[in-house]
Amino acid sequence: MGKEDDGLESRRTVFVTVGTTRFDSLVRAVDTQEVKEELYKNGYTHLLIQMGRGSYVPAKSTGENGSLVVDYFTFSSSIADYLRSASLVISHAGSGSIFETLRLQKPLIVVVNEDLMDNHQSELAEELAERKHLFCARPQTLYQTIANMDLGLLIPYQPGDATPVAEFINSFLGFPR
Amino acid sequence: MENINNSRLSIAPSNSAFLLIIGLITLILIRVFYVINQSSQPRSSTSKQKPLSTLIVLGSGGHTAEMINLLNVLPKNRFKPRYYIAAATDNMSLQKAQVLENSLLNEGGVDEVRSAQFMQIYRSREVGQSYITSVGTTLIALAHALWLMIKIRPHVILCNGPGTCIPLCVIAFIFKVFGIRWSYIFYVESIARVRRLSLSALLLYKLRMADQLFVQWPQLKSKYPRAHYVGRLM
Structure with missing residues (x-):
């Protein structure tokens, strides 16, 4: 699956996104030493975190002496460019981010926010x-997921098609085909 | 004798009022069942070529993205004019709809001018709002929804959650019962719902207020047999 280099041959970025709200336990999880080391061991060089309205601020790092380069920002009007230049995406479970990432055929780990009241989000992830389009984790199991994941097992997601729904509505309303 | 007559006279008016109310309720109930039954039937073949005014309720974030995908493949010349409604707190959704409508303008030229309108609606309850104050805001939201529906009186309603669309659908259903406007209500359940319907979808399904309800996963279709599964929007 999409292993895109950013002009620089060796640059492999992990992009983390929490969406429009906050997800401190995800940011805290990717900021742990064990997750960062595991990512580095897997050949990733950069870690970029979109942290939203969260209050936990991760530690920046310039990546000296064999470790990840870590950077973060709060919001961006469009995360599409970040997704495109990423080699791995770690995302919250919102359907917007999930499908935007899958459409770009990027390897994806979805982390389910267990603090949310109405936790139907985990259903989709x-x-x-289960259909092997992504990996699903919890903040506390993210480390194991990264350590055990085999990106070769992922099956590219075939984007859906709204035409059958539109045709159904059309014919229900008596419009000719 | 007089006494009996008197009591008969005093009972009679309340009796007839009672019968009148019973009669009215029965009539409304019969009408409600008729509307529900008719709503599940496809539209008859009269005046097929005329475009239908369409109300599109935009949810937010992922909901709006799914709706835009559906609108992209819907023949726009049959569904016009189009009225877009989004929650007053949601600034992004109407922008996205505007982008879609602008692209149609560029394609279709002058013909497509003014076939779309954009409106915002108050929400009955914001996240974190207390239940006591939400009684007041719910009433305001309902009045606002009623006002918008009286203005628009759409022939078709397209919605896909979350709750913003419920007052509009309920009012549309009441319009159908009282013969104010017959509208075709379509609800597409969010792709995020795999195993259980959302509260909005469940309400419309159980109360049979949506003419047709679509789900995007086969698991839901087997659980809710009156729903339709015809693939995913995303």
Whole structure:
């Protein structure tokens, strides 16, 4: 799956996105030493975190002496460019980010926010993980997921098609085909 | 004798009022069942070529993205004019709809001018708002929804959650019952719902207020047989 280099041959970025709100336990999880080391061991060089409205601020790093380059920002009007230049995406479970990443055929780990009241979000992530389109993790199991993941097992997601729904509505309303 | 007559006279008016109310309720119920039954039937073949005014309720974030995908493949010349409604707190959705409508303008030229309108609606309850104050805001939101629906009176309603669309659908259903406007209500459940319907979808399904309800996963179709599964929007 999409292994895109950013002009620089050796640059492999992990992009983390929490979406429009906050997800401190995800930011805290990717900021742990064990996750960063595991990512580095897997050949990633940069870690870029979109942290939203969260209050936990990760530690920046310039990546000297064999470690990840770590940087963060709060929001961006469009995360599409960040997704495009990433080699691995770690995302919250919102359907917007999930499908935007899958459409770009990027390897994706979805981390389910267990603090949310109405936790129907895990349904989509778990279903897509079962169909091998992505990996699904919790903040506290992210480290194991990264350590055990085999990107070769992922199956590219075939984007859906709204035409059948539109045709159904059309014919229900008596419009000719 | 007089006494009996008197009591008969005093009972009679309240009796007839009672019968009148019972009669009215029965009539409304019969009408409600008729509307529900008719709503599940496809539209008859009269005046097919005329375009239908369409209300599109935009949810937010992922919901809006799914709706835009559906609108992209819907023949726009049959669904016009188009009225877009989004929650007053949601600035992004109407922008996205505007981008879509502008691209149609560029394609279609002068013909497509003014076939779209954009409106915002108050939400009954914001996240974190207390339940006591939400009684007041719910009433305001309902009045606002009623006002918008009286203005628009759409022939078709397209919605895909979350709750913003519920007051509009309920009002549309009441319009159908009282013969104010017959509208075709379509609800597409969010792709994020795999195993259980959302509260909005469940309400419309159980109360049979949506003419047709679409789900995007086969698991939901087997659980809710009156729903339709015809693939995913994303």
